Amino acid sequence: MGVLTIDDVAQALGVSKTTVSRAISGKGRISTKTRERVRQYIEEHNYKPNAVAQSLAQQKTFNLGLVCPIEYEIFNLTYFHRCMLGISEVASDHGYDMLISMVNGDDVANLKRIVENHKVDGVILTRTLVDDACLQYLKQSGIPFVVIGSTPDPEAVQVDNDHLSACCEMTSILIAKGCRKLFLAGGEKKNIISRTRAKGFCEAFRKAGLPVDDSWIYYDAEIRGLIPEILQRAVQEHADGIVCMDEKLAAAVVSACREKEIRIPGDLKLASFYDSEFLSNSVPAVTAVDIDDTKLGIVAAETLLRLIRGEQVQNQHLRNYQIILRESTT
Amino acid sequence: MGVLTIDDVAQALGVSKTTVSRAISGKGRISTKTRERVRQYIEEHNYKPNAVAQSLAQQKTFNLGLVCPIEYEIFNLTYFHRCMLGISEVASDHGYDMLISMVNGDDVANLKRIVENHKVDGVILTRTLVDDACLQYLKQSGIPFVVIGSTPDPEAVQVDNDHLSACCEMTSILIAKGCRKLFLAGGEKKNIISRTRAKGFCEAFRKAGLPVDDSWIYYDAEIRGLIPEILQRAVQEHADGIVCMDEKLAAAVVSACREKEIRIPGDLKLASFYDSEFLSNSVPAVTAVDIDDTKLGIVAAETLLRLIRGEQVQNQHLRNYQIILRESTT
DNA sequence: TTGTACGCGTTATCAG
DNA sequence: CTGATAACGCGTACAA
Secondary structure (H helix, E strand, O other), X not given: OOOOOHHHHHHHHOOOHHHHHHHHHOOOOOOHHHHHHHHHHHHHOOXXXXXXXXXXXXXXXXXXXXXXXOOOOHHHHHHHHHHHHHHHHXXXXXXXXXXXXXXXXXXXXXXXXXXXXXXXXXXXXXXXXXOOHHHHHHHHHXXXXXXXXXXXXXXXXEEEEOHHHHHHHHHHHHHHOOOOOEEEEOOOOOEHHHHXXXXXXXXXHHHOOOOOOHHHXXXXXXXXXXXXXXXXXXXXXXOOEEEEOOHHHHHHHHHHHHHHOOOOOOOOEEEEEOOOHHHHHOOOOOEEEEEOHHHHHHHHHHHHHHHHOOOOOOOEEEOOEEEEOOHHHO | OOOOOHHHHHHHHOOOHHHHHHHHHOOOOOOHHHHHHHHHHHHHOOOOOOHHHHHHHHOOOOEEEEEEEOOOOHHHHHHHHHHHHHHHHHHHHOOOEEEEEEEEOOEOHHHHHHHHOOOOOEEEEOOOEXXXXXXXXXXXXXXXXXXXXXXOOOOOEEEEEOHHHHHHHHHHHHHHOOOOXXXXXXXXXXXXXXXXXXXXXXXXXXXXXXXXXXXXXXXOOOOOOOHHHHHHHHHHOOOOEEEEOOHHHHHHHHHHHHHHOOOOOOOOEEEEEOOOHHHHHOOOOOEEEEEOHHHHHHHHHHHHHHHHOOXXXXXXXXXXXXXXXXXXXX
C-alpha cells in the first residue's frame, strides 16, 4: 500500500514520530514552529493516522455499536433512521463511527460477535422488550451500553422519551372533548413501550376521575389483525374514539372506517402515535404525537460516550414530544 | 481488562503463541493433538482473538462500509433495511461487520473519514445519482466498492435489478389491457433509477408500436407535489392510467382520486413500483412490482468481498422482480 | 522541546 | 511439527 505512515512523515521531516504524534494529538509540549511544520506536511501529503493502529495502542475502537432488530418494519424504520442520524452526528464529532449489528429476535449471536471481538467501545439499543435478550447479554458482558426506551432494569442506563405522559396527554385531550369510552389499539405486548403507553392511557382516565377497563386495551393489534374486531365493538358499544400506537394501525382504522362508512371524527375520533406524512396527508388528517427521534439519538450517543470515558451518567427522561391536533379529533 | 490474550492461552498451555494462532486459523502444520488441546482450552475459557490486533497484523479491518443517505425517506428505508439485511448475512458469514456512513447530499465528508482512516476494506453504495459525489470520491480513493443500482460509469462495479425491464413489463401489461395514454409519476430526476424506469416506460410503447410523449413523464413528482396536476390532466385528456415510481406517490394518487371521485380502476388504472403492505392493503389494492432487495444486498456483499480478495468480478444484472396484479389494473 | 524504547495483540517468517 | 522474532502503525512513559 502506498499509504503514508507516521514514520514516513517523521523521516521526511527529520524528526521523530513522537513529535509527529504530538503535533497531531496536541498532547505534550511541542514548539509552535515544529507543530506547524508537521501540520503543513501532513496537510499537503494528506496523511491520516491509521485508525486500527490507534485502536490497538489506545485500547479503543472508536466505534459505537448500534443494534438494529431485523424485524423492524416500515414505521419503526423511520424511527430507527432518525435515531441513527442523531447518533451519527454525535459520533462523528467525537471521531467515532457506527457499527451496525442486526439481531434476529432472541438470537444475539451477531451482537455477541462485535462485542467479544472488541469491535466496539459501547452499544446502543434502540428499543426494549420484556425479557430482552440483547439487554441481558449486554449486562453480563460488561460493555458500556445505553438503551433508548425504558426498562425496569436499574442497571441499564436509559434514555427515553416520556411516552407515558405523551399517551396520557393525548388521551386526556380526547376525554376533554367528551370521550368517555376509548379503545387503545396497541403494538406488540412484548415491547415495553406498548405497556408504557397503555399505562398513560389508563392514567388519563384516572386523572379525570373516570372509569377505564382493561378490555379497552388491545395489544398486538397489528400482528393479530384486531382492527376489524375493535371497530365492530366500537360500533356495538358506542365507543367515542380509538387511540393507535402507530401509523399503520391508524391507517388500518381509517381505511376500515371508510369501508364500513363510519365517519371520522363524526362517529369516532382517532388519534395516533408517531406522526408522519401518512397521518397528516390522510383523509381525514389524524391527530398525532410527534417525537423528535434525532434528539433521542443525540442524547443516547452523548450519554454512551460519557459512559465510555468512565464518567458518571444518569438516566435521561426527555419530554420532547408535541401533540398535533388534526381533523380526526375535531 | 480481564480479557484473555493469545499470550495467556499460550502460557497456560505451555506452548508458544504461534502454535495457538495456528490452531485457531488452521494455517500451517500442527499436530491434531495440540490443536485439540488448544481448541478445548479456548472453548472453555472463552478466548476470542482481538479483532483490532488481527486487523493491524493482516492489514484488513474486516469491516464493510455502507453508505446511508440521510435524505432516505420512509419507503427508501425499507429498501435500505432489506439490503442491509442481505449484506449483514453475507458479511457475518465471512467474519465481516458493517460500518454505516451517513452522507448528506453531496457532502461526502463522513464517507471520506471512514475510508481515509482505514476503517473499512470496501464500500457499498445503495443508490446512484447523476453526478454522484460518493461515487466520484470512491473512484478516486482507490478503495474497492460496489454500487447497488446503475451508473454509466464503466469503472464502477454494479449490482442491479433490471428496473428497465420491470417498468417496461408493467407498462406493457397496462397497454395490453387497452391503455393508450399513461402518465408516469416519477421519483427524483437526479436519481438514475428514475431515468432507467422512464426508459422502460417508453420502451413498452415502442415495443407495442404505439406513440409515447415525453410530456407524459413527470420527474420529481413527489417533491414538486405534482400529483394533483397529473390527475387533472389525466381527466382532461382522458388518460387511461398512471404508473408510479413509489408507494408514496401511489398513495397520493389513491387519496386524490377518492376526493375527486375518480374511480380506480374504472376511470383510471394504477400501477406502482415497490410493493408493500401499503399497496396490498390499499383500497383498491394496487398492482405493483415486488423486488427482492435482500437478494440485492447479498449479491452486492458477495461481489464486494470478492473484489476485496482481489478476484475478478463482473457487473451483476439481476432480474429478481415479479409483478403482482391487483384490483387497480383490473 | 525532542527523541528512545517499549507495549498494544496478532500474524508471518524463518529457523530448528 | 514447533518456537523465537520481527513486523503491523501508533501512543506514551521515560530519558535526554
